[in-house]
Amino acid sequence: MILRLTLALLCAAALAAQHSDTALKNPFQSPDDRVRGDTFFRSQCASCHGIDGKGGAGGPNLSTGNFRHASNDEGLFRVITKGVAGTSMPGFSMNGREIWQIVSFIRALSASRAVNVTGDAKAGREVFDANRCTNCHWLNGAGAPRGLDLSAIGHRLTPAEMMTALIDPSAEVAPEYWIWKATTKAGETLRGQRLNEDTFSLQILDNAGRLRSVAKADLREQSLEQRSPMPSFRDKLNGQQLNNLVAFLASLEGATK
């Protein structure tokens, strides 16, 4: 009974805290709690969010540390208990401890992945700047929007994945970064990044940095190249420089975390 009362109070405190200025902290963050959270996640969440939390047909990727409907642990608690209107995400009728344990597990999915980093982050920053990475990438409010936002890349990719992205950038590229090319019926050649598409049109960011909407009826041909526009740094940087750059990227944990 005491346990039930405690859990009820925790739930009540969590909900009441939505109206306070200070977000409620997760009281169940031990390794055991994360293991329990993994168990609950597997049975209640994985059908939609994937057993690795990286998303599925029904639910988004929860492993990036950025959540569309929550900015902190309390927000995650609220989403799990109340669901998200207009989506398939239902509210779950689990007790407060179980939900906090799921929150712990979700947080662990996006914990800093900077393990076994051998490079020097400060030196890596110099490599980053010298190679003008922000000509294409966005970093903490500056740069160019063409490439992946690197502001919290330390949560999204492991150091090994970063290294692969640097030396073999086309190994795995999400469709939104594929190279789009087209020729209009008037003979104009278009090239850029596909931002959005429907039956009648495409919205693109062209290589000149302009947002353009293109009617498919005006195109003679179009294609998508399943490769990254990012060059490989395999032959441009030596091993130490690459390790340093990875160390710098791994240190980027974002301001919203």
Add this chain to the structure above:
Amino acid sequence: MKSAIFLLTAALSAQDANWTTYHGSYASTHHSSLTQITPANAKNLELKWTFQAQSLEKFEVTPLVVDGVMYITEAPNTVIALDPATGREFWIYEHKNPEVTYPCCGKINRGLAIHENTLFMGTLDGKLLAIDAITGQLRWEKVVVDFKEGYALTHAPLIIKDKVLMGTAGGELGIRGFLAAFDVKTGKEIWKFKTIPEPGEPGHETWKNDAWKHGGGPIWLTGSYDPVLNLTYWGVGNAGPDWNAKVRPGDNLYTSSVIALDADTGKLKWHFQFTPHDEWDWDAVQTPVLVDREWRGRPRKLLLWANRNGFFYLVDRATGEFLQGTPFVKLDWATGLDDKGRPMRVPGKIPTPQGTVIYPGVQGGTNWFAPSYSPKTDLFYLNVWDDYSSIYFAWDQEYEKGKWYAGGGIKAAVQSVRRDRLARRDPKTGYGAVRALNPSTGAKVWEYKMTDVSEGGIVTTAGNVLFSGNREGHFFALDATNGKLLWNLYLGGQTAASPMTYLVNGKQRVTIAVGHTLYTFGLRE
């Protein structure tokens, strides 16, 4: 109020002017005899009015229009009476659900039934409500089921004679589904058909252990009715747990089946199981389309059924005899159907701990959104998801009351419901199309191909116009004879509802729920 009643009475019009059931008719053809809108004038369609829902939940309703009043539901369980000419509200009835309810896939409701001056709605907290259609006041409410065990009532009820029929969702929460009939005046239960037979009942032999106790078999889409045969037809959903099927050996009747019940008694006349031992979550929760038509030289009472499993079926609806089944999308889990309609399965095409790629994906070749049959063109129309697959996973899971009980998961490039606002997936991962099939052969006659898939239903008219909406945000009219695009308007939100059409003040209107708005269109005057 007196003047409102007078207006309602004065506006009485022909049956064809109305849309009196969720599917528009007992035969559920989603076909209207209205002819004002034609391929020649569809370019003159324009917006007449909108209704803005306050709810941010998915807007899946198909309205009713009866004698000058439109009735809709807004998620989760609000009923609204509108002027179908202007969209102005007459009254609003709001049912208060508890904080926690148990719908699998959004706090949604698909619509209402009406009998004389009483409206009926199922609720997420397991109740059937009877609401006065003139005043918007509650007449009675009946607890149909304990919702805390994972049940939710989401489909529009069906009225047959003096009964209102209601089934229950919950196939992902370890329920045992049923369809029940209640007295329209009192709410008293008249009969109940359990979709998972208990020990001693016919069909229980298809469950080899205690798995039947949480075997699923939900009903979450309105059925059809043949008054001559006095049979009512309902699609039954998936077995539970969805993907870890090794814990429920056997065919698992009556999951993923159509059941034909005596409308007076609820007794099973026949059943046909589309997907025995369903391991993919392919609910047979599609619209049962009833068509009287010749097939192979003989007049037949047909049931046309495009199933989530990717096959288009013809069934004799008097006897349940399987007549024909043909794939209508890419599928790789079966090589075909045998002479009884049983799938000839491909070994290994089952969910696994490592994941297995299977066509079609979890949402199927089509799903709950309405197809249509037009007697004018003799074509069957549906929205298909083609070249579409999912990776199906299975893992062990114990049942716990009121909790998710799916025994696996899904990954797919195509989202089950629109989540991302921008669409830029690999085009090779699937596409949507409105497709017209020859009912005799299942062969494709034409298609209107779209970049993205659609959860929009279809309505066709005797004017030979087909209306549908899609996930991209478009609402459009096609020439029902050849699929040519006649008119299109970008509305922005996704369609996850089926359109309907009606007459008001002698003018044809077409209504569709898109995003969080109900739109009504008519010809420019």
